[in-house]
Amino acid sequence: MTVADRRVLSVNTALVQPMTIDGKQVMTAIRKQPVSSLPSPERIGVKLLGLNQDEQADPTVHGGLSKAVYAYPHEHYPFWQTVRSQAKAQAWDEPLPHGMLGENLTLTGLLEGDAWIGDVLKFPDCTLAISEPRHPCYKFAAVMGFNQAVKMMAQSGYCGFYLAVRVPGTIAAGESYELIPGAREVNIAELFKSDMRKK
Template structure:
């Protein structure tokens, strides 16, 4: 398992494809060097709406790189131009080797410089669709189950692109994939 990219963003104002003006920090971009990790997340990262993003239990958002091919395909079908890059799903950490069906609440991701605890699946919002450029992005995330997961900070420290990490199993009672499906079913 490896950390492919560490991504942050400041809040910015942008216009969605439907012309709506939005404030968001969903447009994460890769950072070079070591990035400090505190109890509320990565240095240099912001959240526009703290009622649904950020906080102690959602300090960092991880997303598997393995799902990027799916998003490239559905964006292509929707006639959206441009390639995806790490951070385009709004994630702080673009990872490889750990998918939602192998992540459980309470699992610890141990990096060389810090430890993060799996806390909950991401629930997609309209800003994802606005950023990815097609209106069905939220529906596609709900149907695919490719949601990624939030992490709480267990041990503060630093992260850097390219680092390996290991998964230390927690209680293994509530899986990210199952919890995401239940939350999406409840919303529908």
């Protein structure tokens, strides 16, 4: 894997807003939208508790120092486009927009099996550290448009990973990042699989 393969395709944010799920109104910020993309690579501020213009509705499961930024591998997008199409949640030829998985950073070049707790992602103007896997909830199923979405994430292991902010700064789509190894004791894929077995 070369540094050129490790890139930010999109930076995505959302403010907390109401969403109706199973007839009940809940507050959520899962519906992320690109604020920095390859055609328009705006610089977005990265603070200790997350990105500028981004919020979390439930700080007990999202956000905080260890879960300030959520990254998702773009390599999994074809899988989700296929299963959403099969579930009739979207047309076969409809592309999945970046941020659809609720992620802040749509990345290339780093899958869960190669993402180790404590590894550092060094960007040109900020530094982030891999902290833990994402655990899907009912809001994820609602935004994906089909009830089996949580089960599909659990079975596939395509969970993405949270990042803690080591060095605040800014980030923009199109930037490459350097992966600096940490202790390499457990990776995201192993930890997610272990967590799912406990549920």
